[in-house]
Amino acid sequence: MGARLARARSATGMSIDEVSARTRIRATLIRQMEQDDFSGVGGSVYARGHIRGIARTLGIDPEPLVAAYDADHERIPSPSSPSSASSFDPLRHGEGRRGGRHWGTAMVVSAAVLCLLALVAFLIPGSSRHDGPTPTAVTGAPSPSAAASPGAAPGAAPPSTAPPTEVNLRLEAVSAQSWLEVSDDSNHVVLRQILAKGDTRTLTAKALRVKMGNAGAMDLSCNGHKLGTMGAPGQVVTVLVALGGSGDCTVDGAAPAAGRSN
Incomplete structure (x- = not known):
């Protein structure tokens, strides 16, 4: 799995330090992950998060890499565990068998006492319900505050959704292959490669400048x-995809004859 990360990074022309700057993952840790050394990531949850972050930065699908990590590093519990747990079973030793019989008797007695207490608790309130109409009157009419509470819930305003702060751009070669060069808002080239028909790449930044060698074959989503x-x-078309004032994606530089759809 680490070798696949290294090949994907090399294909984009990015160094480990550049990936570290974009993902905020330490360069030494990225280098270890590319060598299949996950001892320093802090556990499987952090490892999966780092893999997804690096994959998205490289413009590749993270899920196959996560699945490969799980296959290599998730282990079935050792068969010694049940035997060690069973060593504490009192029924496997002579003293345990004698203690187990006493313990079983105590459990039966405790269960009987609990059943008796439950029966008494059930019968005492039951008899008081027939003493007079007062309990019925108290339980039959809901209080004004209780009646008002259900009506207040539907009027509560739904939580507001914050507008996006970055561009999440998906590029797909739908009808033919096309070469691409994509740079971010810092003018760093984050992707330079040829996409075969059917291939997709996803990139995230404040803004992305996309140069396409076969614009009619590429389909974009933001x-x-x-x-x-x-x-x-x-x-050959170069476009700038950024966020507008309302948080919607804006596109500058598309050819007038482009078959754009919103």
């Missing part, structure tokens, strides 16, 4: 909203 194609087949 923060879950479809942007469509940015130009005609075979056309």
Whole structure:
């Protein structure tokens, strides 16, 4: 799995230090992960989170890498565990058998006492319900505060959803292959490769500048909203995808003949 991370990083032309700066994961830890050494990540939960963060930064699907990690590092509990637990079973020793019989008797007596107490508790309130109409009158009418509470809940305002602060851009070669070059808001190239038909890449940044060698073959989506194609087949197009004032994705530089859809 570590070798797959290293190959994906090399394909993007990014160094370990660049990946570290984008993911805020220590460079030494990324280097260890690429060598299948996960001893310093702090456990499986952190390992999966680091794998997903690095994969998204490299523009690849993280789930196959997470599955590979789980297959390599998740272990079935040792068969020695049941035997060690069974060593504490008092029924496996002579003294335990004698103590087990006493313990079983005590459990039966305790259960009988609990059943008796439950029966008494049930009968005493039951007889008081027939003493007079007072208990019925008290339980039959709900208090004003109780009647008002259910009405207040539907009027509560739903929690507001904060607008996105970054562009999550998905690129897919839908009809043919296309070469791509993508740089972030710091003008760092985060992806440079040829996408075969059917391939997808997902990148996240404050803003992304995308140069496509076959704009008509590429389909773009931003923060879950479809942007469509940015130009005609075979056309070289560069677009800037960023966030507008309302948090919606904006596109600058698309060719006028592009078959865009919102």
